[in-house]
Amino acid sequence: MKSVRRRRSPSDSVPFRPPIRGESMDVLAALERKPSLNLFPIENRLSPRASAALATDAVNRYPYSETPVAVYGDVTGLAEVYAYCEDLAKRFFGARHAGVQFLSGLHTMHTVLTALTPPGGRVLVLAPEDGGHYATVTICRGFGYEVEFLPFDRRTLEIDYAVLAARLSRRPADVIYLDASSILRFIDARALRLAAPDALICLDASHILGLLPVAPQTLVLDGGFDSISGSTHKTFPGPQKGLLVTDSDVVAEKVAARMPFTASSSHSASVGSLAISLEELLPHRTAYAHQVIANARALAGLLAERGFDVAGGAFGHTDTHQVWVHFPEGNTPHEWGRLLTRANIRSTSVVLPSSAAPGLRLGTQELTRWGMTETDMAPVADLLERLLLRGDDAETVAKEVVELARAFPGVAFV
Structure with a gap:
């Protein structure tokens, strides 16, 4: 289902600034959705009715x-x-x-x-x-x-x-x-x-x-x-x-x-x-699940092609929504995790069973909920490559992340 575009709200263009201690806080503004690329395997987007x-x-x-x-x-x-x-x-x-x-x-x-x-x-x-x-x-x-x-x-x-x-x-x-x-x-x-x-x-x-x-x-x-x-x-x-x-x-x-x-x-x-x-x-449950998995496999394959160390190569990298990326030698969970956060990319760094060491645990369920398909995984992989492997400026990448997120403002599979 194609996403329906919405009008930009003030929170789309004005970044939220946490208050200095002692200041009052606009809590509703803090709770508003900010344009970002969500690769958390632990979150998803509610439909308007469910919200x-x-x-x-x-x-x-x-x-x-x-x-x-x-x-x-x-x-x-x-x-x-x-x-x-x-x-x-x-x-x-x-x-x-x-x-x-x-x-x-x-x-x-x-x-x-x-x-x-x-x-x-x-x-x-x-x-x-x-x-x-x-x-x-x-x-x-x-x-x-x-x-x-x-x-x-x-x-x-x-x-x-x-x-x-x-x-x-x-x-x-x-x-x-x-x-x-x-x-x-x-x-x-x-x-x-x-x-x-x-x-x-x-x-x-x-x-x-x-x-x-x-x-x-x-x-x-x-x-x-x-x-x-x-x-x-x-x-x-x-x-x-x-x-x-x-x-x-x-x-x-x-x-x-x-x-x-x-x-x-x-x-x-x-x-x-x-x-x-x-x-x-309910009527879309199999189509949605198949697309989540297809997107995860596509993203994992594209990341491997770009030089990332992706787990599970022997069986197509993943059968679920998750994609595991091993860190380069000497990298800590905080280096890539903090860099991704600065670039408006939500992600998790956890201990991965494939290595028993920390790595990136990514998920495609919310991107699928946005309406993304396998072809949309290429720009996602490109952003990750530029930020984590080529060393592009995080603020520059963040602007492109916002642009990509704004292209998918709706909810699919409803």
């Missing part, structure tokens, strides 16, 4: 609910919005149950782990250097769980299912919580289930949630994952929220029973925004 939902009266309201001893008497029908959002999530992912009360991916992680793991239970997770979320180990140990890392093959960038099966045959685990934050390859749900037939297997799909409709080896709720959950603002282009889907009656009941004790408010306006995002993307 508008966040500014409604529902932002401060609770839905109607009853307990044996209480009634919360909402009169605006918010409970119906929650139910509609859950129905859309079930349709989107082909699941029997859905929960949309979670506040974020991390909140979902807390809720799922405490709902499904017995006291003192044994949990297997990905090590941070293998792509696991930075917080999972600390959270698990804080709850008193025994934590072990999943075996990971750094050559193929996949879980070593054979080694996992051998380990679990000697000592079973209660829960496998698969929390991949840095991920180039989709998880094989059936191979994982064969390796761990007796464990509860929970996928934290925060990064790949919007790509699951084209990942049949991963979107498996019957004979694969007991639950799939995660944040809804990365490859899925919704608000900052969390959701969970499952085919298991037991998992659905346990998570629902735990939910009131991890959050008293589910942020009704965000539930409405999530419902709109699901509704709008």
